[in-house]
Amino acid sequence: NHQKKQFKNKYHLPPFVSPLPVLTHIFLHRCSIFEVAPILRRIHSHYGVIFSLRLIPFSNPSIFISDASLAHSALIHHGVTFSSRPLFVEPNRFLSVGGYNISTAPYGSLWRILRRNLTAETLHPSRIRLFSPGRHWALRVLLEALHSQSDQIVTVKENFKQSILSLLAIMCFGKKLNEREIHEIASLQLFLLRTFTSFNVFAIIPAITKFLFHKRWEEIICARRKQADIFLPMIRARRDWKQSPEGKQSDFEYCYADSLLDIHLPNEGGRGLTDDEMVSLCHEFLSAGVDTTTTALEWTMAELVKNQSLQSKLLIEIESLTGSCNEEIIKEEDLQRMLYLKAVVMESLRRHPPGHFMLPHSVTEDVIVDGFLIPKGVQVLFAVADVNWDGRKWEEPMEFRPERFMAGGYGEEVDITGTREIKMMTFGAGRRMCPGYGLAILHLEFFVANLVREFVWKSEVGNEVDLSEKLEFTTIMENPLRAQLIPRRKK
Numbered sequence: 001n002h003q004k005k006q007f008k009n010k011y012h013l014p015p016f017v018s019p020l021p022v023l024t025h026i027f028l029h030r031c032s033i034f035e036v037a038p039i040l041r042r043i044h045s046h047y048g049v050i051f052s053l054r055l056i057p058f059s060n061p062s063i064f065i066s067d068a069s070l071a072h073s074a075l076i077h078h079g080v081t082f083s084s085r086p087l088f089v090e091p092n093r094f095l096s097v098g099g100y101n102i103s104t105a106p107y108g109s110l111w112r113i114l115r116r117n118l119t120a121e122t123l124h125p126s127r128i129r130l131f132s133p134g135r136h137w138a139l140r141v142l143l144e145a146l147h148s149q150s151d152q153i154v155t156v157k158e159n160f161k162q163s164i165l166s167l168l169a170i171m172c173f174g175k176k177l178n179e180r181e182i183h184e185i186a187s188l189q190l191f192l193l194r195t196f197t198s199f200n201v202f203a204i205i206p207a208i209t210k211f212l213f214h215k216r217w218e219e220i221i222c223a224r225r226k227q228a229d230i231f232l233p234m235i236r237a238r239r240d241w242k243q244s245p246e247g248k249q250s251d252f253e254y255c256y257a258d259s260l261l262d263i264h265l266p267n268e269g270g271r272g273l274t275d276d277e278m279v280s281l282c283h284e285f286l287s288a289g290v291d292t293t294t295t296a297l298e299w300t301m302a303e304l305v306k307n308q309s310l311q312s313k314l315l316i317e318i319e320s321l322t323g324s325c326n327e328e329i330i331k332e333e334d335l336q337r338m339l340y341l342k343a344v345v346m347e348s349l350r351r352h353p354p355g356h357f358m359l360p361h362s363v364t365e366d367v368i369v370d371g372f373l374i375p376k377g378v379q380v381l382f383a384v385a386d387v388n389w390d391g392r393k394w395e396e397p398m399e400f401r402p403e404r405f406m407a408g409g410y411g412e413e414v415d416i417t418g419t420r421e422i423k424m425m426t427f428g429a430g431r432r433m434c435p436g437y438g439l440a441i442l443h444l445e446f447f448v449a450n451l452v453r454e455f456v457w458k459s460e461v462g463n464e465v466d467l468s469e470k471l472e473f474t475t476i477m478e479n480p481l482r483a484q485l486i487p488r489r490k491k
């Protein structure tokens with residue numbers, strides 16, 4: 001105890017900043033702490049790359065870090081200490097497994113089981129390959145939808161979203177969903193994501209706020225019930241099919257739901273997951289992957305519309321590698337040789353990270369970073385965009401220049417996992433890093449290559465692409481991409 005006291009006397013918390021500007025913004029816009037990035041960026045430029053902010057008097061402060069070396073020290077050198085998540089509050093507790101899912105579980109055995117299940121069973125390259133027919137189907141549906149609008153100016157985001165949701169639904173439930181099912185899932189997803197990221201009244205004395213705001217609470221319960229009504233029949237169909245496949249049809253031989261049916265929790269007497277828990281994990285699978293990938297795809301295509309010379313350079317690469325082949329779709333194997341395509345996708349992920357902050361981390365014991373004390377239990381927020389745009393790491397960081405990823409060949413210049421050095425943190429770094437990054441990059445490369453080979457992407461005459469940002473769940477284009485699509489090949 002004496003040693004602990006001495007330690008605390010010797011080291012201090014990072015400098016405190018006034019919560020007033022942040023609180024004012026949160027109350028005026030009814031938003032969450034994730035949606036105040038521009039204000040935090042201003043604070044950073046004033047107070048430096050690490051500071052503390054206490055939003056509620058006498059509560060634990062949150063600590064903000066916006067520097068690559070500090071993030072590396074925290075997430076890699078002190079990886080275990082920084083790998084937990086803050087305590088979970090309503091309504092998210094209600095919406096997840098025994099209170100948790102992969103992204104919200106504290107660092108420990110439940111998190112390990114759930115995360116390993118996802119990475120080893122569904123996101124393993126051999127499993128990702130199994131879904132190739134699903135990717136081709138989702139792409140064909142997207143191309144058909146875009147062809148049918150190619151005489152107009154197309155606002156492409158909804159088409160992208162529908163396609164990526166269809167694809168992740170295939171991976172989740174092993175089934176091609178129809179348009180109505182996709183729409184229903186998307187609108188419930190949107191509602192539940194909003195409750196997660198908007199100003200959260202239920203975080204404050206839930207027993208009282210659930211009563212005071214009972215209508216809103218009931219809406220959340222109702223949305224989850226509707227989601228269960230859609231997901232559970234598909235999960236049960238997988239259970240039946242696994243138990244007796246004879247004579248029954250299945251679009252895909254494996255899916256994420258199959259792996260959930262096989263999970264047993266050793267610390268809870270080896271029980272399997274309940275229906276609610278499986279619904280919650282399927283919801284997480286879809287919500288973690290859809291908006292992020294859709295946003296990244298829209299930003300990438302916007303940059304290619306804005307920078308026609310980059311689009312031509314990409315097309316030359318695509319044609320030189322697939323030139324003689326008249327196949328309808330560029331296959332996954334062909335993507336491996338497309339170094340410029342990879343550079344375009346990486347540069348887009350660097351310049352336009354879908355999330356400007358990682359999910360909140362929390363520390364499991366007192367730790368010193370950069371001479372400051374980070375006390376056990378505080379919430380730590382890492383500023384992704386500030387790191388990705390750091391002028392000390394990147395020349396002219398706000399320019400869109402895929403060539404910066406060409407030097408030395410793909411993968412040598414930048415270690416996307418940040419293990420050696422952090423230069424960008426779009427997917428986080430360390431133990432809690434996004435487990436879906438390989439899948440997300442594959443989807444982006446696959447869609448971008450095929451979309452560029454299929455159409456000339458041009459901006460609307462007299463309406464140049466506007467790269468202004470707006471914060472929703474991810475940082476989206478304030479003015480969604482509207483493009484003129486001219487088919488390159490006769491159908």
Ligand code: HEM
Nearest residue numbers: 102103288289292293296358359427428432433434436440
């Ligand atoms: C461009 C697309 C994506 C981006 C930019 C992205 C980004 C991120 C970030 C920044 C984190 C937080 C890391 C941290 O707190 O340290 C995260 C976590 C996570 N992501 Fe992704 N992600 C993407 C796609 C996906 C996909 C496709 C999936 C799965 C299908 C996925 C599943 C998850 C999960 C389960 C977590 C929680 C990990 C944990 O807490 O252990 N993500 N992602």
